Amino acid sequence: MPRFHCPVPLAEGDTLSLPAGAARHVQVLRMQPGDAITLFHGGLAAHLLAGQPRPSYAQGSFEAVITRMGRSEVEVRVGAQHDVNESPVPRVHLLSGVPANDRMDWLVEKAAELGVASIRPLMTERSVLRLKGERAEKKQAHWQAVAVSACEQSGRTRVPEVHPVSTLAEGVQGADKSAMRWVLSLSEGSQPLAALLQAGMPEDVYLLSGPEGGLSTAEEALAIAQGFLPLSLGRHVLRAETAPLAALACLMLR
Structure with a gap:
């Protein structure tokens, strides 16, 4: 399943527009409404890099389904969250x-x-x-x-x-x-x-x-x-x- 970096707050049930980079990638792959993708935040937000506690949306990845394709906009519905415990040590x-x-x-x-x-x-x-x-x-x-x-x-x-x-x-x-x-x-x-x-x-x-x-x-x-x-x-x-x-x-x- 295609995976896309989506550095915005994510929560199951939300509908959101993908950031420009992820939206362009979806369009390059010629994906269509109804196609399933995976989203992950990645933890690069400024408050996370400052050492503050990592919110749940910045952990693991989320299922998502494309609901609408515009000329430069891609809308998705966010599904279940997975792999929330990935934390390599050391x-x-x-x-x-x-x-x-x-x-x-x-x-x-x-x-x-x-x-x-x-x-x-x-x-x-x-x-x-x-x-x-x-x-x-x-x-x-x-x-x-x-x-x-x-x-x-x-x-x-x-x-x-x-x-x-x-x-x-x-x-x-x-x-x-x-x-x-x-x-x-x-x-x-x-x-x-x-x-x-x-x-x-x-x-x-x-x-x-x-x-x-x-x-x-x-x-x-x-x-x-x-x-x-x-x-x-x-x-x-x-x-x-x-x-x-x-x-x-x-x-x-x-």
Whole structure:
């Protein structure tokens, strides 16, 4: 059944007009009145991101039936709610040095499919793509849309927040000090991921990963000084977009 992100309050029995993005998607699929679809809020409302309690409509997904198709408007009747308890543990917050070209799109898409809680793109010493101002805002909006699309496709009902692009220092200093914090590292003495997982699964993890070429020595030292534990994925060197996904898969698909 086609799934659509619908970031408005939802309740069984309501009749509502779909937001513009979802309405366009329904029309592109040439759906008709009477067709069944699935809606999910995703939890991206401002009051939810501010840490306030998550209302029931922002959990799980809802059945819905198309009742009317206009030129640019799609009306639906909302049905039963399902899967209200989807809450992956641990909640993984990815801090990623932005890789070059379109690899960040791929990273955001796959991280969302795997159930990441949030993504913070970072400008680092070795970042090839340089973003600031309006260009950075447009990229953030684009990556957020990629995350939404990945959740529609994969069946996830909680959309990860893509934070504004920031510096590495801002990212590591802003990480929750009460959470587990790891930095992917090739340095000697880094703890193997398997050993850390055997010690127990934390509820919240901040996972820091560099761009092509990794973090500089000074950047890794800054992260460690802020409480990040060096983490090893083995002796092989993984690509910038592969390494964080490998760690995320181990955490979320155990």
